[in-house]
Amino acid sequence: MDLLKELNDLLQSKIEVTEAKHVTPLRSVADAMDAYLDVEKMYHFEGSRGLSNLDKVLNIIGYRNLDEFLSDNPGCIENMLEWIKDQDNEEWLDNLNNKIDDSMIEEKD
Numbered sequence: 001m002d003l004l005k006e007l008n009d010l011l012q013s014k015i016e017v018t019e020a021k022h023v024t025p026l027r028s029v030a031d032a033m034d035a036y037l038d039v040e041k042m043y044h045f046e047g048s049r050g051l052s053n054l055d056k057v058l059n060i061i062g063y064r065n066l067d068e069f070l071s072d073n074p075g076c077i078e079n080m081l082e083w084i085k086d087q088d089n090e091e092w093l094d095n096l097n098n099k100i101d102d103s104m105i106e107e108k109d
Helices: 002-014 029-039 047-060 066-072 074-086 090-099
Strands: none
Touching: 029 047, 047 066, 066 074
16 A cells, blocks of 8 residues: 555656646556556656656656566566567577477477
């Protein structure tokens, strides 16, 4: 809940709220993150800009850097590895095949 409060506090400071308009605190990390990305105009996550934006987001939620975040969230690493597995990348396949030999592969029936 501290994360939601921090994101909400940041959003409150970024959004101009008139007396006639009341901003309701967001109730989910997903909603708060979407609002934060909109407020900060973070619409692109490619290349160095993407890494910079990710670094800003990680700082906002309480991490110094990507290494610290990944160390604290092994599920993210698992999801990244699954994402890599889902890619149809010949270069990655060749590189992986060069690191293994037939004796390392379990036979699957």
